[in-house]
Amino acid sequence: MNYPSKILERAVEEMANLPGIGKRTALRLVLHMLNRPKSQTAALSEALSKLVEDVKFCKKCHTISDLDICEICSNPLRDQTLVCVVEDVRDVMAIENTGQFKGTYHVLGGKISPMEGVGPTQLNVSSLVQRAKNDEIKEIIFALSSTMEGDTTVFYLFRQLKEYNIEFSTIARGLGVGDELEYADEATLVRSIQYRVPYSDQKF
Amino acid sequence: MNYPSKILERAVEEMANLPGIGKRTALRLVLHMLNRPKSQTAALSEALSKLVEDVKFCKKCHTISDLDICEICSNPLRDQTLVCVVEDVRDVMAIENTGQFKGTYHVLGGKISPMEGVGPTQLNVSSLVQRAKNDEIKEIIFALSSTMEGDTTVFYLFRQLKEYNIEFSTIARGLGVGDELEYADEATLVRSIQYRVPYSDQKF
Known part of the structure; x- marks a missing residue:
């Protein structure tokens, strides 16, 4: 041209x-x-x-922030013992938009992906281990994509963190709200049935 | 968000x-x-x-330029008596990329479009009339899109310019090079036949 x-x-x-x-x-x-x-x-x-x-990245959770420690990490109203591990800032924004999560985050900055040459050292893993060691974390929620890379990353993190006295959970997989059963894919349907929730535990 | x-x-x-x-x-x-x-x-x-x-716009032809008068308008090797009227800078670039046109340009900056509220005063029309009056323009080629707006603009320009001793032409409409006849739309095929070119005039 x-x-x-x-x-x-x-x-x-x-x-x-x-x-x-x-x-x-x-x-x-x-x-x-x-x-x-x-x-x-x-x-x-x-x-x-x-x-x-x-622009800065929060020294604690690595989310994008205007300050050294982000508004979520420095907010006394947020449960600092509950940490949701996500891939990137967009996930933090998505969860924050629901307005329902009162814990804090840890942004990995990606997923372990040998195909794309991303190993654990490129991710914010060591700082998460450090938080597990120093902080009083009671529960870690793994909120990563339900893909091969996501699952691999969760498995790796779990092995790094299991020695600490922390509860681990992953976000629920199943039919989306409003989804019709007949159009759901098999794998999702299987998870939906395996991880069924007692009717009395339903949160509306 | x-x-x-x-x-x-x-x-x-x-x-x-x-x-x-x-x-x-x-x-x-x-x-x-x-x-x-x-x-x-x-x-x-x-x-x-x-x-x-x-960034500047050439004072003569209104194309984008680093100088007050663009490289095409100031090039003595280009035929300054032949002016190709186009809608915008992208058209200049498209024609320049062919490397076959040795005249100059005039960029209108749009087409007359009552629907979008673009009238002749928003376009670089008066400067074209001025060029027709002052310069030694022998031929003006209208190279506008073959749409309602394009045709309206050409008609308007022609009425503004016809009093000057200038030849007017429009770019040829017809089957594209490599097009198959059976897939051509009717209007294009009609133009192709109406404006047929004597075989001896073919330029290869």
């Missing part, structure tokens, strides 16, 4: 470096930026530069 | 202001930026800020 301007070309190339954005989409986005008020693109540019400069 | 960090939230919101990028995609992109080396996102931020600050 011949660009009529080097400045345009550089902007397109930097945008096209983002995942899922090709050269054509990048060009469309950049031309859109030129057609809207300058201030909007200046605001985008500043927000991104602030992002990489000022 | 509750974001764990205001800085993150602002970056996501600015990204989600771009067309075709929703909140979820924006979050995915922003988290990707946090996972890659800082310098890459800093480069993106700088490229965008440079884009809105430094």
